[in-house]
Amino acid sequence: MSEQVLIVIFSAGVMQGIFLIAALASLPVRNSKAKWRLVALVAVFTVMVLEELVERTGPRSPLSLGLAIEFALAPLIYLFICAFKAEDHAAAKKPWLHFIPFSGAAILLIALTLSGVLPKALATEGGVSLLVISWASVKALFFSVYAVFIVRVLRAPAPRERIRIVSQWIERWFYVICGLIAVIYVNFYLFAAGAPRIPDSDILSGVVLAVANYSLAYFALINRDVLDWKKAQTLHLPENQQMLGKARAYLAHSEAFRDPEFNLGALSRSLLVSESALSKVMRDASIGGGGAFINRFRLDAFKASLEKPENRTKSMLDLALEAGFNSKATFYRIFKNQEGVSPTVYQEKINDRKES
Numbered sequence: 501m502s503e504q505v506l507i508v509i510f511s512a513g514v515m516q517g518i519f520l521i522a523a524l525a526s527l528p529v530r531n532s533k534a535k536w537r538l539v540a541l542v543a544v545f546t547v548m549v550l551e552e553l554v555e556r557t558g559p560r561s562p563l564s565l566g567l568a569i570e571f572a573l574a575p576l577i578y579l580f581i582c583a584f585k586a587e588d589h590a591a592a593k594k595p596w597l598h599f600i601p602f603s604g605a606a607i608l609l610i611a612l613t614l615s616g617v618l619p620k621a622l623a624t625e626g627g628v629s630l631l632v633i634s635w636a637s638v639k640a641l642f643f644s645v646y647a648v649f650i651v652r653v654l655r656a657p658a659p660r661e662r663i664r665i666v667s668q669w670i671e672r673w674f675y676v677i678c679g680l681i682a683v684i685y686v687n688f689y690l691f692a693a694g695a696p697r698i699p700d701s702d703i704l705s706g707v708v709l710a711v712a713n714y715s716l717a718y719f720a721l722i723n724r725d726v727l728d729w730k731k732a733q734t735l736h737l738p739e740n741q742q743m744l745g746k747a748r749a750y751l752a753h754s755e756a757f758r759d760p761e762f763n764l765g766a767l768s769r770s771l772l773v774s775e776s777a778l779s780k781v782m783r784d785a786s787i788g789g790g791g792a793f794i795n796r797f798r799l800d801a802f803k804a805s806l807e808k809p810e811n812r813t814k815s816m817l818d819l820a821l822e823a824g825f826n827s828k829a830t831f832y833r834i835f836k837n838q839e840g841v842s843p844t845v846y847q848e849k850i851n852d853r854k855e856s
Contacts, residue, residue, distance in 0.1 A: 503556055510553035513714075514762060517546025520717040529727040534583035538727075541576040542717050544569055568609050570639055571602035575648035577677075581653050581670065584727070585774075601642060636688040640681075647678060657772045665725065673716060680708050743781050746771055747793070757797040760826035764790025795834050798824040802835075806850060816843050 524539045575598035654671040657664075658721055720727060751768055756762050761814065768775040775790075782793050802823040805811050811819060817828050820843075825831040835843050 507553065507556050510549050510556065511674070513549040514546060516714055517542055517549060520714060520721075521546065523721055527721070527724055527727065529724060531727050533582065534580060536581050536728050537576060537580040537854055538717060541573075541700055542714070544576060545714070557596055568602060569582075570597060571642060573604045574643045575599060575602070577674070578650050579652070580645050581650060584670075585656065585667060595626060601685075605762035611716070615856060636685050640685050643681060650674060657769055657774055670716070673712070673719075677849050680712060680727055684708070743771070743773060743778060747778070750796050751794070754802070757794050758801070758822065758824040760821075760824055762824065763795065764794070767794065788790060794824075796838070799838055800836060803846075806847060816847065 520542045524535060524542065527535055529535050567573045575595075578597050579598065579799045614627070649675070651671070654667050654674065655852070673774055747767060749769070751757050755768075756766070756770065764779060765775050779790055782789055802819055802825075805814075805822065806816070820828070820831040825834070832843060835846070839846055841849075
């Protein structure tokens with residue numbers, strides 16, 4: 501492909517990026533966090549394409565910050581999807597932490613370039629191959645780790661049917677991104693191995709990934725309603741009662757609480773609702789959170805078992821474990837906090853009542 505054609509392609513890419521940044525930034529949507537993270541994602545790719553354009557229209561810079569800016573790609577996708585689905589993941593509450601690798605990579609590249617180490621390594625025989633393989637391997641591992649978390653967020657229960665449908669589309673889009681990145685890294689390794697007729701990796705990554713990213717931005721512009729939804733601070737009372745009613749009915753019917761590993765996350769997945777939304781409903785209802793809600797069912801199951809004549813030969817610990825508590829200490833602590841007396845005193849009261 502001639503330099504003139506590449507200049508036209510990269511110029512068009514930069515103009516598209518600038519248009520998308522302006523269009524997305526001007527959208528009057530309620531989910532501003534998701535909007536601005538998508539803007540940042542588009543900006544990253546625009547900078548990558550712009551760097552390729554500058555290299556072909558001006559003096560070639562000894563420093564390629566595009567090598568470092570790719571470390572911002574996976575964190576931005578992850579943070580955008582968390583904001584889009586209104587998922588309050590602990591890892592997404594401090595976004596700046598995710599860009600420490602990018603900052604470190606940029607500082608490392610600048611330091612190696614200014615010290616002359618990088619230019620000298622590139623000038624030596626085999627230096628380019630070693631650097632390409634090492635750098636590509638680090639980036640591939642970094643992206644793979646984030647890919648696991650991104651897929652987990654995408655597959656988490658969505659708070660609305662429309663969000664669920666769009667999440668499925670984004671999940672397929674992300675798989676395409678993963679496939680494209682895999683092709684790019686294979687191209688890196690083949691280039692480092694000296695394989696013939698291998699396209700320039702920078703061109704391949706710049707064009708292919710920019711097109712894929714711009715497609716997501718255009719999708720958001722066309723379907724702007726998915727950015728116009730934001731998790732409400734407080735759900736309406738009927739919605740609260742309906743969600744709690746479903747949770748109580750599910751636990752009463754399935755007795756899933758008898759599994760010691762069963763928690764709020766498992767309950768939300770069973771109800772096909774957001775874990776954060778379910779937790780907030782429970783807090784608003786003064787239940788005390790998901791753990792307290794589930795333990796209430798375990799306590800009721802324990803007390804019901806204690807009343808049954810066929811369980812007279814069983815110890816309180818056996819009945820507590822059958823109810824879903826995972827240890828004696830946890831059971832005693834929760835029982836006394838809820839009932840105001842120890843399990844032993846409670847059992848004595850039951851026996852006195854039966855004798856009278």
